Amino acid sequence: MKLATAALLLACMPFVASAEDAPSDAPVPWGEFAGWRVLMDPSVGNACYVAHIYNAGVFIRLGRFRNETGSGIYLSFNNPKWKSLEDEKEYPVSVQFGNHELWDAKASALVKDNxxxxxxxxxxxxxxxxxxxxxxxxxxxxxxxxxxxNLSLDGAPKAVSEMNACQKKTDEVLNKLKSKAEDIDPFAKDPSVKASDDPFKL
Known part of the structure; x- marks a missing residue:
């Protein structure tokens, strides 16, 4: 048996219509590919993920996460019929992909009053x-x-490929913003500032 460690608690929130309409901590859409949604989630270290809705509120979400303690991959299964789940409780489960060997894991439950x-x-x-x-x-x-x-993963290769593209673009944008922030010199001479009491004026 392989082992997947216990997860972070993730909000399997509804998909937002657009980046402009979304709060700053809400997922930002990248696109839809082969029936899968691809989004970037600021709440898990600006990491991208894929999600697929099946029926009656059943869906799965797979993506990356990054936090103070490290990074990794997470997988969430959501089913409104699992009404006996207790929020934040850990449950011993096993996950299998195709005919591969089972992954043993402790799954964290997330329950909301919706x-x-x-x-x-x-x-x-x-x-x-x-x-x-x-x-x-x-x-x-x-x-x-x-x-x-027991859920189909049809279209997953394309979805994961786009998730990786989403992550690459997200990291590029964040790195550019970081570089610009580091280039700002608060002590640089500004011709428009001529206050005589400015001790840093050149």
Missing amino acids: DVTRALTISTGDESFLEEFKTSDTTKLFYEGKEIA
Whole structure:
């Protein structure tokens, strides 16, 4: 058995219509590809993710996260019928991609009072987790030996490719902003400032 470590608590929030309409901490859309949404999430270190909605509020979300303690990959399963989930409680589960070996994990539950968000999220630092996801036709989730989710991953290769493109562009933009911020010299001479009491005036 392979092991995926316990996750961060992630809000499986509704998709926003546009970057302009979204609060600063809401996901920013990158696009839709092969039936998957690709977005960037400021709340997990400006990392991108993919999400696919199936029916009756069932969806999965896979992406990267970055925080003070490190970075990795997470996968969330959401099903409104999982009403007995307890918020923030950890549940021992197993995840399987196609015919690959099972990943054992402790999944963190996220429950909101909206009758929609009933999610289990796992995370790992193992890149082969992502590789199996994008090269498999299905993903299954097991709890206490019982299969509780069996979802198609059709279109995942294209979605993950676009997720990586989203991340590359996001990092480029952030690096440019960081460089511009570092280039600003608060002590540089400004011809428009001629105050006689300016001790730093050249």
